[in-house]
Structures are given as C-alpha cells and as structure tokens.
Amino acid sequence: MTVNGTEKGVPAQAGAAAPEAVPEAGTATEAAEPAAARAAAEAAAPDPETARWSGPARWAVPALATAVGLLMVWGALTVQAPPNATRPGPGFFPGVIGGLLLVSAVCLVVTNLRGRATGAANALEWFEARPVLIVLAGLVAHIALLEFLGWLAAGALLFWAVAFAFGARAYLRDAVVALSVSAAVQVGFSLGLGLSLPGGILELVL
Amino acid sequence: METLVDLGGGLLAALTPGNLMWAFLGVVLGTAVGVLPGLGSAMAVALLLPVTFRLDPTSAFILFAGVYYGGMFGGATTSILLNTPGQASSIATTYEGHKMALAGRAAQALGTAVIGSFLASVVGTLIVAFFSPVMVSFALNFGPGEYFALTVFSFVAVAAVVSGSVLRGLTSLLIGLAIGVVGIDGQSGAPRFDFGSAVMLDGIDVVIVTVGLLALGEVLYVVARGRSAPDFAAIRTGRPWLSRRDWKRSWGPWLRGTALGSTFGPIPGSGAEIPTFVSLGVERRLARRRAERRGDPQEDEFGRGAIEGVAGPEAANNSSAAGTLVPLLGLGLPTSATAAIMLAAFQQYGLQPGPVLFERNAELVWTLLASLLVGSVLLLVINLPFAPLWAKLLKLPKPYLYAGITLFSVLAVYAINASVAHLVILLAVALLGLVMRSFGIPVAPALIGVVLGPIAETEFRRALAASSGDPSVLVGSGISIGLYALVVVAALVPIIAGVRRRRAAAKAVPARGGERETVS
Known part of the structure; x- marks a missing residue:
C-alpha cells in the first residue's frame, strides 16, 4: 500500500469527494471521469495522521x-x-x-x-531504509569533514550523496552540478552576506 | 485615522528601492517554495532565518512577509495544475481547481486564484493594521497569569484542532515542550538537560528545530517513501485572463472567502485550513441553491470544475494568513507554524512582539504592515502573467531538488553560529522529524511547543512568584477564566466530531477516512 504525502488528508479528501465527482447521468463530462477514477484510486491511501x-x-x-x-x-x-x-x-x-x-x-x-x-x-512496509541510510551517511560525512575539507568539498559531497540516494545515476554530471551548487553557495554567502564558510584544506593549498 | 497616517508612513518607508527589492525577492522565493509539494512557507522562512542575520530587522521582515504571501499563492498553482497542494491551506482548492484544469480551464482557475489572493491580502492586511492596536490595548491589561492562560489556549487549540488525531497532536506538542526546556533555566539559572555539553546550555535553537523537522525531516521522509512518493508532471496552461462571466461568478466568492478568512485567521489554532473548507462548503451550497432557483442543473458546476470553488478558498487562505498576524503582532502569540518561526525571528533581533513592540518599534511594525500591501501588489504583478512558468519548476530533477534542500538546511544551521555541534543536533532533530512523519504525528504542534513553551514556563513561574505561590492567581481574572473555558471547548470539539465521524464510518460500508468532511 502507499502512504500519501505530507500534504495531509489530500487523497482522503479526494476519496470523500469522489461520489460527487460523478455527476447526474447525462451531464458527465469527459473531464470529470478521469478525475473521478483518480479520486477513487486515491481513496485507498489513508490520511497518515489518522491511519x-x-x-x-x-x-x-x-x-x-x-x-x-x-x-x-x-x-x-x-x-x-x-x-x-x-x-x-x-x-x-x-x-x-x-x-x-x-x-x-x-x-x-x-x-x-x-x-x-x-x-x-x-505498518511502515513502504519504508525504504537503504536510501535513508545513504542520506544519513552523507550528512554524517559532511559534519565530520566540514572543517577539514572545507565547505566546497564537503557541501559537494553531501549534494552528490543525497542526489544518489534519490536515484541520480549520471555520476559525472551529478558531481559537476554538486560542485557548482556548493561553489555558488560559498561565493554568494561570502560576497553577498559577508558570512564566512570554512575553507578547509583548500585554503592551505591555494 | 491615526492608523491610516501610520500606515502611510510605513508605506513610504517600504517603498525605498532596497526594501522593494527584498519584498520582490520574498515573493519570488515564497512562490517558488510554495509551488514545490511538501515545502510550505514555514520552511522557506525557517531556511531564510539564519541567512537574514546580517540584514536589518525591517528588511528581514519585509522578506518574510513576501515569502508568507508568496507561499500561499504558490500552493494554489500546484493544487490547480497537479492536484498536489503545496501546503495544507491549499487542499480545498484542489477539488474544483484541478477539475477546471482537466477541463482545459487551468488559466482561468489560476487567474481567479491570483486576483482573489490579491484582494484578500489587501483586505486582510488592512484588518491587521486596524485591529492589532485594538488587540494591543486589550493586551496591556494582561499579567503573567493571563499570558500563561493564552499560551495554554494556543497549545490545546493547535494540538487538538489542527491535527488529525488529538492524542497524536498532544504527543507532538509535549515532545516540542520537552525540547524547549533544554538549556539554562532563565528564572533560576539552573542548567537543565545539558548532559555536560556547553552547546546544550544555550538550549536547542528554534532554527535547528524548524529546519530539522520541516526541511531535513521532509527530505528523509520523501527518500524513505522512494517509489511511493508522488511524481511531478505538469499540465499545459495558457495565460490567466478571465472572461466577463468568470469575473461575475468570482467576485462574490472572493468577498465571502475574504470575510471567512479574516474571521478565522486571528483565532489561535484555527489555521488557514478551516476557513478554506468552510468557504468551499458555502460556495457549493450557494451554487446548488442558485441552480435550483433557475431550474437549470447545468448552473451548478461543482464537481465539474466550478470557478467559485477556487475563488472562495483562495481568498480565504490569503486573508487568514494576514489574520494570523493580528495575535502575532498584538500579543506575541503565534497561531501557525509560519507565525511561530516569525516569532522566533523577532526574538533573534531582540524584539518581543506584543504591546511593547508597538510602543518601542512602531516604525518597524508599520513598515512591515505596509510591506504586506506592497507584497500583495507584487504577487499580482509577478504571478498573473507568469503562473504557468512556475509550474515548470516541477520539472527540476527530483534528486537535485532535494539535494539542494539538504545543502541549504545544513547551511542554514551552520550559519547560526559556525558550529559543527549544532549540525549534530540538527541530525538528531531530523531523525525525530522522520519518525514523526512516518507515523503520521503532525510536526506543527511540536514547533509551537518549542517556541511557546519557554514563554509559558516564564509567565507561569512569574505569576506564582508574584503571588508567593498562591495558585489562584492563575484563574484570578475574567480574561483567564474565559480563556480556560475556550480551552475546554477547543479540546471537546474535535473529540465530539471524532465520535460522530466514527459512528458515521461504522454505518457506511467501506469506511473512508474523510477527515474534514464535518467541516465542509
């Protein structure tokens, strides 16, 4: 079974509204039918806050x-x-x-x-532990390495790990995106807001 | 009259190019975040909070106000186009809004949502401007006993009314309160729950809790659901121009929705959800009656994409968003998760919302209110022509989107104090957030608990210290007795509704979890 998203109560509501989504005979529009079918399908998923x-x-x-x-x-x-x-x-x-x-x-x-x-x-049977552990590992690594490697590398590593956990498999492209996002954040913050992020070993090398 | 003069002064201050830029940035960011499912404006404000340390308070609050209003509108866009509300207050919009989109009228649905939001924001802001001073003069009579009653009231209201289950709402609230007592006790100076760590002595920063529960907790929850998480796919839209008939059908719901939202907004715990569902229910009933009167069933479009069902709820959620600012500014009482974070923001600047704020920082308050007006105008300008563009944001690859949110969460917390120890706490809070979400425990009560808990404790002990330990001081005035009576009512309403629902569910053969049916 699926558990619906954080937008609490949505499918449950859609399910409750389903009978009304099927209008009186003869007035059924093409648009209403897929909506009703979808609402009926979603009625299976309960509101997680009351399940x-x-x-x-x-x-x-x-x-x-x-x-x-x-x-x-x-x-x-x-x-x-x-x-x-x-x-x-x-x-x-x-x-x-x-x-x-x-x-x-x-x-x-x-x-x-x-x-x-x-x-x-x-019953939490939808819970996928592996990707969660990957994200957590990324966070732990980031926290451990932040002051040693510096924001640029540690941030890029975190970005890459989370993207990997979410199913990104274009490793090289992911790494390029990760590095550019991390670099953009560091530059934006030091220049724009005067906030200094740790430089780490890169500072020693450069 | 004085209010208008003050507001005019605020308007002049808000219209400086610098402040306009912050308002613009806020509206854009808020809309962007609101469009993404699961990311409400509360999270946007939480992530921005540490980033704005270097700004002066006025600019920061202008930015937040823009985010707040922008988030409200962004949620409507995805409700209409994708049947995926970005936040709870846009759930009511999905029913008719998405059906309008399926019927090829997405542009009109977006149009009526934007214009309705605009009208409601303007009216709502004016109401805040006129009523906050009234609230303040009322609040001047408050002593610690009354303040304590007020916090108890908002605890119960938030835990019981907003959550799907009272028990889970209260559990969440208590966990939040437990987080709130960590650190040095402000009254006696005794360290509590520090476990020998100097970092814990300062307490757990509200920013860490909000970012951990809302942002990082959400990332972990989405990744845990893997394939069962909803996918994004956009629907094509045109430009949102309304025909004359659409205008004629929309203006009534706009006004009624605005009235409903402004009434419910200032009530602690009612949130933005309740007025939207009430509005949807009212419009549905009115449409049915109108159709009966004309003898033409085609007149009632509900269930097939009625524009009234978008115009009403959208006006209601924006005006109630403005309404929540009345207790926030007047009493220092947050009534929603976003308002709780705004209160934390005030505290970061050493400002305490409430009567004193209006006396000492009147300029800031009026500039903030005026910037809300500016924000609504910007919202209209940005979103009327570009609403379809926002939907394209959903085409951003999901891995990059969530990786970016993770990066920003870590950054937001690291920026507080440049301390790695805070990141460790963040990780723990994020895990708590994952557990709470996985088990359907609402996180909003926990946030309210963290923010309001210390205030409740201080006021409670101050009241008892003043009366040298006589507990009758807590119920010593009409105001506090009235508030406790409201607590009882607030606690009973969902319990009774729950019992009735259970009976109804027992009758209906396939039991469906229609949580808020009783409301609509």
Missing part, C-alpha cells in the same frame, strides 16, 4: 514518548536548583511535561491494543 499503526513498528511512538517522558521526570528530580530559587523551581515544568508524556504514552498503547478494525493501517 492506525500495525506491525511491530506500532510500538515505536509509545516507546519514544515513554523514553522522553522518563528523561524529563529524571531531569526534574535531579536538577540542582540554586538555594534562593523561587518555587516552583526549575524542575517543575520538566516534571509536568514528563508526566503528561507518560500519560500520552499509555493512551497510545491503549489505542494500539484496541486497534479498531476499520480503516487502512500504516
């Missing part, structure tokens, strides 16, 4: 909420308030946030367990 979770992945968000909640409560209990601090002290807000996060985690678990039968589910 329930299924599979082992459904415990991810409750786990995240619990972890952050426990961290907040721990911080609230261990924070060192200066002796002259007014009450409520610095630990009060984190404590409340942590408590509410734990409550919401419990509610999320309950929702998962009750798992209403209607509606499509989001």
